[in-house]
Amino acid sequence: MKRLTLALSFSALCFSGFAQNNSHITGSLQANGNFFFAADSVLGTAGIPQYDNQKFGAETWLSLNYSHNGFDAGLRFDMFNNSNLLNPSASYSDVGIGRWYVHKKIDKFDISGGYLYDQIGSGIIYRAYEERALMIDNALFGAQVGYQINDDWKVRAFTGRQKQQFDRYGTILRGGVIEGFIKPDSTKNFAFAPGAGIVGRTYTDETINSARFEVAGYFKDEQIDLQYNTYAATIFNTMTAGDFTWYFEAAGKTKDVINDLTAPRSILNGNEIDTTLGKLVNRTGYTFYSSLAYSKKGFGITLEAKRTKDFSFRQNPNALFVQGAINFLPPMAKQNTYRLTTRFAPATQELGEQALQLDVRYKLNKKLSVGLNFSDIQFLDGTELYREITPEFTYKQKRKWQLIGGLQILKYNIFVYQGKDTYVNALTPYAEFLYKFSPRKSIRVEAQYLATEDEFGSWVNGLVEVGLAPHWIFYASDMYKLEHGTLDPSLSAEKAKEKTKYDNAHFPSLGVVYSRKSNRVSLAYVKQVEGINCAGGICRYEPAFHGARLTVNSSF
Amino acid sequence: MKNILYCFSLAALMFITACKEQPIIIPDPNLNVTGRTVLVEEITGVRCTNCPTGTQTLVALQQQYGADRLVVVSIHAAGPFSVPYTNQEDYRSAEIQELADYIGQYFGFPTASIDRRLLVGENSIFITPHSRWGGEVAQDLQEDPSLAITLENTFDPSSRALSIKVGLLPDQQITGEHRLTVLITQDSIISQQLDGSTLVQNYVHRHMVRDVVTAPSGDNITEALEAGQLVNKTFNVSLPATWEAKHCSVVAYVHRSDVSKEILQAAEKHVIE
Numbered sequence: 001m002k003r004l005t006l007a008l009s010f011s012a013l014c015f016s017g018f019a020q021n022n023s024h025i026t027g028s029l030q031a032n033g034n035f036f037f038a039a040d041s042v043l044g045t046a047g048i049p050q051y052d053n054q055k056f057g058a059e060t061w062l063s064l065n066y067s068h069n070g071f072d073a074g075l076r077f078d079m080f081n082n083s084n085l086l087n088p089s090a091s092y093s094d095v096g097i098g099r100w101y102v103h104k105k106i107d108k109f110d111i112s113g114g115y116l117y118d119q120i121g122s123g124i125i126y127r128a129y130e131e132r133a134l135m136i137d138n139a140l141f142g143a144q145v146g147y148q149i150n151d152d153w154k155v156r157a158f159t160g161r162q163k164q165q166f167d168r169y170g171t172i173l174r175g176g177v178i179e180g181f182i183k184p185d186s187t188k189n190f191a192f193a194p195g196a197g198i199v200g201r202t203y204t205d206e207t208i209n210s211a212r213f214e215v216a217g218y219f220k221d222e223q224i225d226l227q228y229n230t231y232a233a234t235i236f237n238t239m240t241a242g243d244f245t246w247y248f249e250a251a252g253k254t255k256d257v258i259n260d261l262t263a264p265r266s267i268l269n270g271n272e273i274d275t276t277l278g279k280l281v282n283r284t285g286y287t288f289y290s291s292l293a294y295s296k297k298g299f300g301i302t303l304e305a306k307r308t309k310d311f312s313f314r315q316n317p318n319a320l321f322v323q324g325a326i327n328f329l330p331p332m333a334k335q336n337t338y339r340l341t342t343r344f345a346p347a348t349q350e351l352g353e354q355a356l357q358l359d360v361r362y363k364l365n366k367k368l369s370v371g372l373n374f375s376d377i378q379f380l381d382g383t384e385l386y387r388e389i390t391p392e393f394t395y396k397q398k399r400k401w402q403l404i405g406g407l408q409i410l411k412y413n414i415f416v417y418q419g420k421d422t423y424v425n426a427l428t429p430y431a432e433f434l435y436k437f438s439p440r441k442s443i444r445v446e447a448q449y450l451a452t453e454d455e456f457g458s459w460v461n462g463l464v465e466v467g468l469a470p471h472w473i474f475y476a477s478d479m480y481k482l483e484h485g486t487l488d489p490s491l492s493a494e495k496a497k498e499k500t501k502y503d504n505a506h507f508p509s510l511g512v513v514y515s516r517k518s519n520r521v522s523l524a525y526v527k528q529v530e531g532i533n534c535a536g537g538i539c540r541y542e543p544a545f546h547g548a549r550l551t552v553n554s555s556f
Numbered sequence: 557m558k559n560i561l562y563c564f565s566l567a568a569l570m571f572i573t574a575c576k577e578q579p580i581i582i583p584d585p586n587l588n589v590t591g592r593t594v595l596v597e598e599i600t601g602v603r604c605t606n607c608p609t610g611t612q613t614l615v616a617l618q619q620q621y622g623a624d625r626l627v628v629v630s631i632h633a634a635g636p637f638s639v640p641y642t643n644q645e646d647y648r649s650a651e652i653q654e655l656a657d658y659i660g661q662y663f664g665f666p667t668a669s670i671d672r673r674l675l676v677g678e679n680s681i682f683i684t685p686h687s688r689w690g691g692e693v694a695q696d697l698q699e700d701p702s703l704a705i706t707l708e709n710t711f712d713p714s715s716r717a718l719s720i721k722v723g724l725l726p727d728q729q730i731t732g733e734h735r736l737t738v739l740i741t742q743d744s745i746i747s748q749q750l751d752g753s754t755l756v757q758n759y760v761h762r763h764m765v766r767d768v769v770t771a772p773s774g775d776n777i778t779e780a781l782e783a784g785q786l787v788n789k790t791f792n793v794s795l796p797a798t799w800e801a802k803h804c805s806v807v808a809y810v811h812r813s814d815v816s817k818e819i820l821q822a823a824e825k826h827v828i829e
Contacts, residue, residue, distance in 0.1 A: 047635025087661060089635065091661070092679075204676070206677070209695065210675075210688065210695065211691060212580060213690070213692070213694035214688060214690050214691025214692075214694070216582050216585050216691075227577055229577060259688075268620065269612075269615070269616065274616070276609060276612050278609070278686060278687040280687065315677070317688075321663075321664070415753065419605050419753075420753060421753050492755055494642065495755065497642070
């Protein structure tokens with residue numbers, strides 16, 4: 001209550017200057033309401049409180065930002081009522097001030113305090129950001145000071161603790177970054193944008209105590225040293241030379257106590273020594289990431305490469321999945337958009353991964369352009385995790401209609417990513433057709449066929465969307481599980497039952513979207529199968545959804 | 557450029573000189589025997605692919621510290637992961653689900669609560685990953701217990717009637733609201749279990765909760781818990797014929813029932829000694 005009163009007083013103080021000149025108030029609202037239908041044991045929603053009893057869940061974020069002569073301040077009200085965002089199988093309710101900040105530019109200094117979002121380089125050693133779909137909000141609650149050394153160079157330093165819902169982690173962070181811009185010849189398109197950064201993290205006494213006693217239970221020869229502090233440093237540069245852009249970042253981390261869920265640990269089993277997987281380890285780590293792009297009229301090519309080893313950098317060794325990450329490792333797979341091409345998405349493997357991605361686009365003529373995406377992700381020992389090859393074409397018939405077609409050829413290590421079986425090998429042809437009856441009326445039809453014998457087998461998905469610009473969009477879609485053909489006779493009855501549990505099942509969606517200026521309201525009935533939900537390479541497994549979704553987005 | 561290099565070198569120097577720290581001593585958790593018995597409540601299910609790894613960890617911990625110091629109960633209430641296979645006994649029940657719900661929500665598997673202690677910085681009493689359990693168990697074992705729990709079981713094999721006598725002997729005055737929970741567990745049940753991607757037909761299920769004798773959220777202890785004053789409770793139940801009595805145990809524990817649900821002390825005793 002005290003915190004809320006303080007925040008409201010603060011906002012009143014800030015916004016009292018609204019009437020003055022050069023003052024701006026901006027803001028945004030995002031509100032989601034989920035109405036959960038009856039629990040269904042086949043769908044896997046039974047036992048989830050929203051389906052069993054609660055029936056409704058909601059999230060709201062309301063932001064207000066004020067700026068006046070180099071002074072900025074902002075406040076965000078967050079509310080979660082029986083929300084399934086934090087844990088898709090459970091319910092979370094809380095309400096309060098999710099963020100506030102103040103910022104002032106004074107001469108060459110830049111001073112900020114409150115809940116701050118920021119990143120160093122591409123985020124490999126530090127990224128404080130928000131991803132609402134996965135309930136990631138790791139803003140740094142602290143202070144940041146920046147200094148503009150000259151026109152091309154600036155430096156900033158920060159310290160604080162990262163946000164954990166309406167609380168904060170105990171771990172202390174501090175860091176600094178220097179960023180510059182060098183253009184040797186102002187007449188040529190040749191420039192560098194180099195930078196370097198460092199972040200230090202101090203584990204809390206609770207974390208170290210927990211780790212001490214955990215390690216105490218290990219066999220003597222498997223015990224590890226511990227330390228409070230770990231430092232991660234990075235150097236990065238973007239070089240622009242004519243039509244080429246090359247980004248390179250190399251990051252290293254001093255010894256860090258992390259949880260390796262695949263590390264073998266000896267345990268006693270009767271009089272014998274057995275092995276289980278998962279223990280604390282204390283290792284240094286590194287990540288290299290590079291992206292080389294060439295672009296000229298009608299042609300573009302991007303090649304990315306990444307190698308990561310032991311680069312988990314978290315609030316404590318036991319923070320897993322989307323929780324407690326201090327950094328962000330860039331994803332290396334195509335950001336797919338269709339329902340079936342996104343069904344098998346790879347989560348970044350922070351303890352060891354080597355990956356390549358190639359993306360080529362070529363415009364053959366005014367009507368036809370073609371593209372190819374290839375991505376390959378492996379463990380460091382060469383074990384295949386993810387391989388996707390997607391050739392695609394786009395055909396545009398003036399402004400009347402457009403056709404996109406492609407084929408996704410996929411190999412997906414579903415055991416590593418989801419703990420099921422071994423691999424999914426799938427072919428997914430897809431097509432999207434957009435026809436404009438008039439500048440205001442259009443219809444968009446998309447279809448995908450995911451052909452596989454693995455996991456639950458093959459699916460088809462179709463969508464029809466009618467657009468009545470500028471206000472209305474109506475859509476209907478259905479994802480349908482095709483019946484399995486002949487099953488492998490070596491499968492056990494239970495395995496066969498699991499594999500065919502969605503046979504002939506429909507997962508329809510029906511929705512309407514209304515937009516007016518910068519406001520958008522949508523209402524949809526959704527029945528969605530279990531799967532992986534990813535945002536920016538961060539993924540998590542989510543159970544099925546069956547219900548109605550109401551969303552409101554507004555900015556002002 | 558010179559200034560820039562100077563600033564950067566200075567900042568790097570500050571970081572580097574602050575790197576050295578005192579070595580951290582790894583303790584021996586077996587040195588300090590306090591009389592405390594720790595309770596681990598594991599949420600599991602026959603379709604839970606990762607749960608056998610958790611059970612393996614708990615069995616090893618129990619062997620390391622002794623079953624008298626570490627009591628483990630496995631609660632089959634993992635939603636869709638606890639749905640039985642064809643022809644398999646259903647290990648779920650409404651009261652077992654209520655017991656799990658009372659402890660709180662969980663995130664992922666394997667998951668377990670250690671003395672129902674909410675750890676600093678956590679939203680849930682249930683702890684994931686399993687590689688954290690050992691450290692938390694070892695820390696709880698260092699705590700002095702505020703009371704002792706004695707269990708006396710009288711079992712009649714012919715009628716299968718079981719009389720359970722629970723004695724609570726506080727070591728100090730214990731204030732606040734507390735509850736007593738009494739469970740019956742069965743060990744070594746051989747049945748199907750998904751382990752990784754393999755469905756094991758003859759999996760040995762350990763420490764399975766079969767019955768909650770008290771209310772799932774515990775029975776209120778109405779008597780004052782004063783130092784040295786024994787509080788006795790008696791419960792009478794009948795064991796179903798399908799439960800192998802030689803593998804059944806009674807587990808009793810006292811826990812807070814205000815904002816915290818933390819367990820003060822636990823005890824376990826076989827139905828047949």
